[in-house]
Amino acid sequence: xxxxxxxxxxxxxxxxxxxxxxxxxxxxxxxxxxxxxxxxxxxxxxxxxxxxxxxxxxxxxxxxxxxxxxxxxxxxxxxxxxxxxxxxxxxxxxxxxxxxxxxxxxxxxxxxxxxxxxxxxxxxxxxxxxxxxxxxxxxxxxxxxxxxxxxxxxxxxxxxxxxxxxxxxxxxxxxxxxxxxxxxxxxxxxxxxxxxxxxxxxxxxxxxxxxxxxxxxxxxxxxxxxxxxxxxxxxxxxxxxxxxxxxxxxxxxxxxxxxxxxxxxxxxxxxxxxxxxx
Amino acid sequence: xxxxxxxxxxxxxxxxxxxxxxxxxxxxxxxxxxxxxxxxxxxxxxxxxxxxxxxxxxxxxxxxxxxxxxxxxxxxxxxxxxxxxxxxxxxxxxxxxxxxxxxxxxxxxxxxxxxxxxxxxxxxxxxxxxxxxxxxxxxxxxxxxxxxxxxxxxxxxxxxxxxxxxxxxxxxxxxxxxxxxxxxxxxxxxxxxxxxxxxxxxxxxxxxxxxxxxxxxxxxxxxxxxxxxxxxxxxxxxxxxxxxxxxxxxxxxxxxxxxxxxxxxxxxxxxxxxxxxxxxxxxxxxxxxxxxxxxxxxxxxxxxxxxxxxxxxxxxxxxxxxxxx
Numbered sequence: 182x183x184x185x186x187x188x189x190x191x192x193x194x195x196x197x198x199x200x201x202x203x204x205x206x207x208x209x210x211x212x213x214x215x216x217x218x219x220x221x222x223x224x225x226x227x228x229x230x231x232x233x234x235x236x237x238x239x240x241x242x243x244x245x246x247x248x249x250x251x252x253x254x255x256x257x258x259x260x261x262x263x264x265x266x267x268x269x270x271x272x273x274x275x276x277x278x279x280x281x282x283x284x285x286x287x288x289x290x291x292x293x294x295x296x297x298x299x300x301x302x303x304x305x306x307x308x309x310x311x312x313x314x315x316x317x318x319x320x321x322x323x324x325x326x327x328x329x330x331x332x333x334x335x336x337x338x339x340x341x342x343x344x345x346x347x348x349x350x351x352x353x354x355x356x357x358x359x360x361x362x363x364x365x366x367x368x369x370x371x372x373x374x375x376x377x378x379x380x381x382x383x384x385x386x387x388x389x390x391x392x393x394x395x396x397x398x399x400x401x402x403x404x405x406x407x408x409x410x411x412x413x414x415x416x417x418x419x420x421x422x423x424x425x426x427x428x429x430x431x432x433x434x435x436x437x438x439x440x441x442x443x444x445x446x447x448x449x450x451x452x453x454x455x456x457x458x459x
Numbered sequence: 460x461x462x463x464x465x466x467x468x469x470x471x472x473x474x475x476x477x478x479x480x481x482x483x484x485x486x487x488x489x490x491x492x493x494x495x496x497x498x499x500x501x502x503x504x505x506x507x508x509x510x511x512x513x514x515x516x517x518x519x520x521x522x523x524x525x526x527x528x529x530x531x532x533x534x535x536x537x538x539x540x541x542x543x544x545x546x547x548x549x550x551x552x553x554x555x556x557x558x559x560x561x562x563x564x565x566x567x568x569x570x571x572x573x574x575x576x577x578x579x580x581x582x583x584x585x586x587x588x589x590x591x592x593x594x595x596x597x598x599x600x601x602x603x604x605x606x607x608x609x610x611x612x613x614x615x616x617x618x619x620x621x622x623x624x625x626x627x628x629x630x631x632x633x634x635x636x637x638x639x640x641x642x643x644x645x646x647x648x649x650x651x652x653x654x655x656x657x658x659x660x661x662x663x664x665x666x667x668x669x670x671x672x673x674x675x676x677x678x679x680x681x682x683x684x685x686x687x688x689x690x691x692x693x694x695x696x697x698x699x700x701x702x703x704x705x706x707x708x709x710x711x712x713x714x715x716x717x718x719x720x721x722x723x724x725x726x727x728x729x730x731x732x733x734x735x736x737x738x739x740x741x742x743x744x745x746x747x748x749x750x751x752x753x754x755x756x757x758x759x760x761x762x763x764x765x766x767x768x769x770x771x772x773x774x775x776x777x778x779x780x781x782x783x784x
Contacts, residue, residue, distance in 0.1 A: 355539055355541060355542075355543035356543050356544070356545055356546070358510050358530070358537070358539070358543065359537065359539060359543040359545070359601075359604075360545075360556065361509075361510070361529070361530040361531050362508055362509075362510065362530045362531070362533075362535060362536070362537035362605075363531075363536075363556055363557035363560060363604065363605070363607075363608055364531045364534075364557050364560045364561060364608060365531060365556075365560045366531055369560055373556075374545060377547045378546070378547065
């Protein structure tokens with residue numbers, strides 16, 4: 182999109198061009214770069230001691246591990262369902278398809294806190310709609326990992342689908358039909374034709390969901406017990422440490438979260454051009 | 460008979476795409492499904508391939524009832540109008556696809572791919588991606604890909620429709636030669652009557668979901684079953700209550716033949732070697748006459764000249780109000 186913008190602007194006078202550049206760069210600087218840089222600055226104010234101290238705290242290590250665990254599981258679930266639902270939305274016609282399409286965007290518009298509350302209402306072990314039955318069968322959802330994974334899945338639901346659907350639509354079903362006529366069954370067609378075609382959309386969707394899952398706060402905070410060392414994820418820990426005047430630790434963990442997210446984006450940026458050459 | 464189609468009906472909502480179609484397509488021949496756009500010919504082809512299903516009726520291919528078989532079990536090769544190439548695979552991989560799905564030994568696949576690429580003159584492009592090929596080359600690749608699985612029938616859906624006129628003509632000749640070499644039962648869909656007449660052994664004319672006529676190109680041209688077929692296979696004009704081809708109209712400056720209608724030339728249009736004259740007869744008919752540039756010059760035709768027009772001897776004529784069905 183950046184290149185399209187610059188070609189359009191190229192026709193205008195250079196003054197307008199510079200003003201626009203200044204505005205965009207200034208906006209990004211004030212909103213994103215500067216605050217993030219401050220987190221980094223505070224993290225490394227005393228060299229690496231901040232990070233070392235933070236990692237010495239067992240609660241921090243546990244929170245980071247838990248966050249990673251929940252994010253990976255939620256992303257795997259979301260990828261499988263996301264690709265499946267995208268295929269359903271693009272390739273099949275059925276009653277209620279538009280309603281489903283709208284429903285998928287719901288997590289984007291609803292506050293994550295509401296999502297958390299809704300899950301508590303349904304799966305709560307004491308007065309929930311479905312929770313007591315599950316608890317009788319030995320499955321605790323709320324204040325435990327299943328609930329946290331569900332909350333994360335809910336929040337990242339649209340991210341894979343919204344990446345994959347337009348690519349599937351553009352791809353069309355010609356190639357799939359050709360594969361079928363050449364003897365491929367449904368699974369072979371998907372693995373050899375459809376999946377390679379949507380590969381990059383899926384990768385982007387996964388990276389976006391992973392970044393979002395690592396940073397999820399509201400929904401997870403409501404459904405998790407937030408007991409340090411047990412059911413506390415990294416984002417909640419950052420908030421708690423910050424409020425307890427352990428700013429050093431809060432900044433260090435915040436930096437690690439940012440670092441992971443940036444790493445995801447860099448990995449994709451490095452992978453992509455290689456793929457296009459081959 | 461290679462493909463038997465019996466009592467096939469197909470509706471899309473209220474639209475009747477196929478209306479009780481019964482036709483048999485012979486083994487080893489090149490058959491054209493010819494008709495105007497939206498007439499149901501592509502739908503019929505897709506039903507033969509199993510890409511669409513008929514509402515009622517049966518399809519059998521080489522004696523096997525294929526009505527309920529999914530496309531991958533019908534052993535048909537299908538070539539799409541817009542090529543449907545596998546974009547992420549090289550030309551060789553595209554052609555090898557069907558064989559790899561069938562788990563043939565590697566050496567056999569390589570040999571077969573080599574042979575087919577030679578057949579379609581794409582050997583030097585084996586390791587390119589389809590995006591580096593021209594439209595004509597892509598369609599030849601798609602053809603090789605379809606032929607690789609040694610299909611019982613080869614189905615082509617407007618195979619040259621997306622190509623420019625010159626390439627289309629080349630590929631048309633090439634398809635005919637290819638068919639003479641491989642002899643696989645081939646059915647292709649086209650709306651271009653010239654293409655059908657030039658390439659096909661047999662033509663099935665389809666209009667508004669019905670089969671209008673089945674026959675060789677000569678039969679269709681010389682003995683059209685009805686006015687639709689006559690009109691679709693070439694231009695027609697009406698003179699003295701009969702329909703005939705504009706080049707079958709005899710035009711003269713004096714009343715030479717009995718029964719000739721007198722009229723005035725209202726318009727002359729030259730297209731290359733051809734001159735198209737519009738004659739307004741005194742009976743009120745508007746007759747189109749096609750003659751060569753040389754002939755028109757010999758007669759000295761110009762707008763406003765009085766002429767006599769009649770059907771030339773041996774011309775194919777058909778009563779103009781007949782509905783021959």
